[in-house]
Amino acid sequence: MAIFSKPLNLNELFRHHSSRRQLFILFATVLILRSRLFKPFSTNKSSSSASNHPAHSQSELAFDAVHFPLVNASPGLGLPFVHQLRSLLRIVLPSLYTREALLLIAHSTFLVLRTVLSIAVARLDGRIVRDLVSADGKGFLTGLGLWFALAIPSIYTNSMIRHLQSTLSLRFRTRLTRYIHDLYLSSAPHLRYYRVPLHGIDQYITADVDAWAESVAGIYGNLMKPSLDLLLFTSQLARSLGFRGTVLLFINYYVTAKILRAVTPAFGRLAAVEARLEGEYRAGVGRIGRESEEIAFYNGGARERDILTRAYLRLIKHVNSIYKIRIAYEWTEDFVIKYLWSAAGYGLIAVPLLITRKRSRAVSVEDGEGKGKRGRKQKSDADGIVASRTETYISNRRLLLSLADAGGRLMYAYKDLQEVAGLTGRLYTLLSTLHNLSPLPTAFPGDGDTFALKEVDICIPGDPFTSTDSSSPTPSQLSTATSNLKAHIDPIPPSSSKSEPTPTTSDQNSETLSGLNTTTLVRALTLTLRPGMHLMITGSNGVGKTAVARVLAGLWAPGSCSMLRGSMDADGSLTRPTDGADGRSGVFVIPQRPYHPTGSLLSQVIYPHSVSEFTASFAALEELESLLNAAHLGYLVDREGGWDAVKEWRDVLSGGEKQRLAMARLFYHRPKFAILDECTSAVSSDVEGQMYEHAKALGITLITISLRPSLTKYHTHILTLTGDGTGSWTFNRIATPRAHEGLTERRGESGLATPPSESELTVGDGERELTTEGVGAKYLARILEEIHMLEERIEESRGWEKRVRELGEKLKAK
Ligand SMILES: Nc1ncnc2c1ncn2[C@@H]1O[C@H](COP(=O)(O)OP(=O)(O)OP(=O)(O)O)[C@@H](O)[C@H]1O
Numbered sequence: 090m091a092i093f094s095k096p097l098n099l100n101e102l103f104r105h106h107s108s109r110r111q112l113f114i115l116f117a118t119v120l121i122l123r124s125r126l127f128k129p130f131s132t133n134k135s136s137s138s139a140s141n142h143p144a145h146s147q148s149e150l151a152f153d154a155v156h157f158p159l160v161n162a163s164p165g166l167g168l169p170f171v172h173q174l175r176s177l178l179r180i181v182l183p184s185l186y187t188r189e190a191l192l193l194i195a196h197s198t199f200l201v202l203r204t205v206l207s208i209a210v211a212r213l214d215g216r217i218v219r220d221l222v223s224a225d226g227k228g229f230l231t232g233l234g235l236w237f238a239l240a241i242p243s244i245y246t247n248s249m250i251r252h253l254q255s256t257l258s259l260r261f262r263t264r265l266t267r268y269i270h271d272l273y274l275s276s277a278p279h280l281r282y283y284r285v286p287l288h289g290i291d292q293y294i295t296a297d298v299d300a301w302a303e304s305v306a307g308i309y310g311n312l313m314k315p316s317l318d319l320l321l322f323t324s325q326l327a328r329s330l331g332f333r334g335t336v337l338l339f340i341n342y343y344v345t346a347k348i349l350r351a352v353t354p355a356f357g358r359l360a361a362v363e364a365r366l367e368g369e370y371r372a373g374v375g376r377i378g379r380e381s382e383e384i385a386f387y388n389g390g391a392r393e394r395d396i397l398t399r400a401y402l403r404l405i406k407h408v409n410s411i412y413k414i415r416i417a418y419e420w421t422e423d424f425v426i427k428y429l430w431s432a433a434g435y436g437l438i439a440v441p442l443l444i445t446r447k448r449s450r451a452v453s454v455e456d457g458e459g460k461g462k463r464g465r466k467q468k469s470d471a472d473g474i475v476a477s478r479t480e481t482y483i484s485n486r487r488l489l490l491s492l493a494d495a496g497g498r499l500m501y502a503y504k505d506l507q508e509v510a511g512l513t514g515r516l517y518t519l520l521s522t523l524h525n526l527s528p529l530p531t532a533f534p535g536d537g538d539t540f541a542l543k544e545v546d547i548c549i550p551g552d553p554f555t556s557t558d559s560s561s562p563t564p565s566q567l568s569t570a571t572s573n574l575k576a577h578i579d580p581i582p583p584s585s586s587k588s589e590p591t592p593t594t595s596d597q598n599s600e601t602l603s604g605l606n607t608t609t610l611v612r613a614l615t616l617t618l619r620p621g622m623h624l625m626i627t628g629s630n631g632v633g634k635t636a637v638a639r640v641l642a643g644l645w646a647p648g649s650c651s652m653l654r655g656s657m658d659a660d661g662s663l664t665r666p667t668d669g670a671d672g673r674s675g676v677f678v679i680p681q682r683p684y685h686p687t688g689s690l691l692s693q694v695i696y697p698h699s700v701s702e703f704t705a706s707f708a709a710l711e712e713l714e715s716l717l718n719a720a721h722l723g724y725l726v727d728r729e730g731g732w733d734a735v736k737e738w739r740d741v742l743s744g745g746e747k748q749r750l751a752m753a754r755l756f757y758h759r760p761k762f763a764i765l766d767e768c769t770s771a772v773s774s775d776v777e778g779q780m781y782e783h784a785k786a787l788g789i790t791l792i793t794i795s796l797r798p799s800l801t802k803y804h805t806h807i808l809t810l811t812g813d814g815t816g817s818w819t820f821n822r823i824a825t826p827r828a829h830e831g832l833t834e835r836r837g838e839s840g841l842a843t844p845p846s847e848s849e850l851t852v853g854d855g856e857r858e859l860t861t862e863g864v865g866a867k868y869l870a871r872i873l874e875e876i877h878m879l880e881e882r883i884e885e886s887r888g889w890e891k892r893v894r895e896l897g898e899k900l901k902a903k
Pocket of ligand 1 (some may be wrong): 549610628629630631632633634635636637
């Protein structure tokens with residue numbers, strides 16, 4: 090019965106009290122995890138309403154900018170990486186009182202538990218074999234029972250580690266995505282989504298954020314678990330191996346790390362390049378989806394396939410090369426970790442065993458064989474020694490195998506860490522670029538109802554990020570760009586002289602300052618528009634009409650070129666109308682290309698309002714129907730199956746319908762001023778006219794960009810961009826229909842155009858009077874045409890005079 094005399098119990102198994110404490114922690118953690126605390130995400134109603142509100146205020150974002158200076162976002166491991174990772178971690182792990190922190194603590198607890206359980210399993214393994222060798226049946230059965238008892242927390246721990254890691258990754262992704270959404274789509278004055286100079290931004294925001302969150306959540310476990318394993322397994326092994334063995338073990342670690350470090354490729358850089366190429370390919374596919382009809386009209390499928398295939402092959406070539414590099418690395422890694430470590434392990438276990446065996450043999454030889462009674466006892470002691478050695482061997486072997494596994498995982502973690510560095514570099518570039526875009530100068534509100542430009546230059550903002558590498562701007566480019574962009578808004582001392590030298594050639598119209606190329610399209614534009622002063626902007630193609638609209642709408646900085654030249658008058662400024670207390674927006678722009686958001690027919694008309702905003706505004710659908718009628722689209726609701734119909738509106742509507750829908754959108758918003766950028770070019774003239782009249786009847790002041798002379802009659806003023814390369818312009822009042830009639834009558838009487846009266850030449854609020862140079866180009870053309878016609882008539886009359894003289898002479902002669 091001696092075999093049952095030493096039952097194996099948990100106290101014996103976990104020699105330290107701390108082990109029991111770990112078990113207690115395990116069960117406590119299980120209870121905590123079953124609570125609502127670690128539910129991945131609440132899917133209740135509040136989450137949908139929360140999505141309407143930014144998670145970060147503008148001031149919070151502005152404050153965060155200090156953590157994202159423009160530094161070299163190198164994809165390698167080093168101090169910059171630590172700084173960049175810390176900046177990103179601040180976003181995903183803002184404080185210790187967050188669910189993410191709790192998840193991390195739980196994750197860490199389970200990681201520790203797994204190591205503790207692994208040690209327990211190794212010890213138990215040794216004991217089971219020992220009991221087997223020493224024929225201890227009870228001990229063996231107890232060992233088996235414990236084996237199954239340990240299996241339960243072990244498998245639970247494993248699955249919890251995976252679950253917590255995925256939950257953590259999802260939470261990191263959500264935090265970072267919401268942060269980027271708030272920053273990228275922040276409202277004016279930054280307009281980051283419009284001005285960010287990064288290519289393939291969709292790749293950054295979607296795939297890169299996802300990959301980063303997954304890698305960072307994984308790297309914690311991948312680094313912490315094997316490190317912990319190494320630490321605990323080594324300490325356990327050190328007991329059996331003694332001092333010499335432990336030193337040898339550390340030498341083994343050192344040599345291995347040296348070898349692997351030498352053969353590890355730059356995985357970080359490779360991952361960053363892969364993400365960029367993936368982005369380029371993705372952008373190509375997206376472009377074809379967006380522009381499919383245009384491509385189909387041109388029958389450009391083959392060409393697009395060529396472009397897309399090239400992008401794909403570039404990506405695949407790179408991925409393939411990574412695979413090849415990996416093969417060589419993995420060979421070395423496998424050999425070192427699996428075989429070298431195991432061999433070293435065997436050696437380390439064998440040394441103490443062999444030494445002890447030699448010693449015990451020597452002792453037995455000395456003792457001799459004829460010592461009678463003690464012989465049996467010695468035999469039983471020898472059995473005990475064998476059993477004990479077996480136990481030590483099995484436990485150590487298991488620990489060593491786990492150690493080799495931990496070492497392997499640590500090496501993989503090093504590779505993962507490099508990939509995290511690559512992704513961190515990309516995301517840091519995105520965030521620092523977004524944070525360091527200088528805000529557009531804010532326009533003066535004035536009296537809230539006036540547009541006033543004073544000595545404003547309209548310039549094409551230079552693209553400081555143009556690079557042969559289409560991935561992302563380099564930090565130096567970003568730094569230059571930022572300082573240049575800052576120069577746009579830095580106050581510049583007022584110039585003593587108001588007069589600006591007028592360049593005579595278009596070359597002089599291009600300026601380069603600190604690498605920032607700008608082209609001035611319009612110089613010193615000065616005009617004032619009050620409600621009811623409907624302005625038409627005209628001029629030949631590419632002259633800068635839309636550029637003026639961009640400045641008026643606040644998309645481009647006004648007067649930037651003047652400021653760069655340092656000759657901006659302190660008063661040189663833009664005053665824009667503000668949103669009214671009645672909810673009317675100050676300015677609403679209808680661009681050349683119709684835009685259709687995803688959603689129902691209703692959301693097409695009310696954009697950018699949401700359906701909930703529409704419902705909250707107490708507006709009725711009948712009102713919307715009348716707006717559609719005014720845009721000659723009354724039939725649309727029935728045709729498309731009601732207001733809730735969701736379609737790909739870009740494809741469903743005709744070109745003219747899209748433009749009329751945009752006008753219905755304008756009628757719905759009823760802004761104080763509307764900038765219409767050739768937005769009715771596909772609409773018939775009669776419907777176009779009726780829509781213009783309706784807009785005016787709604788109290789909307791029109792600023793129309795158009796080349797259609799027929800639209801002139803709906804406006805009171807005309808701004809003509811001459812397009813002679815000097816940036817000159819003319820601004821004058823358009824004769825009223827009555828004046829037109831008078832003009833026609835006077836033309837009929839005299840055959841000459843009547844020059845504009847003094848009052849006709851007075852523009853805006855009368856601040857500036859037009860000189861002869863300021864007379865509209867159209868009027869000049871008319872004068873020239875009439876001069877030409879009269880010269881022809883004079884020439885003709887000379888011929889008639891000559892003929893009369895000839896006839897008179899003939900008459901006299903007879
Ligand atoms: N974002 C930009 N980057 C660089 N150049 C630009 C940019 N936007 C406009 N331009 C250039 O500025 C000039 C004026 O463009 P704009 O769109 O204002 O012309 P437009 O007068 O409206 O022409 P159109 O009648 O053809 O619409 C053009 O030469 C154009 O190439």
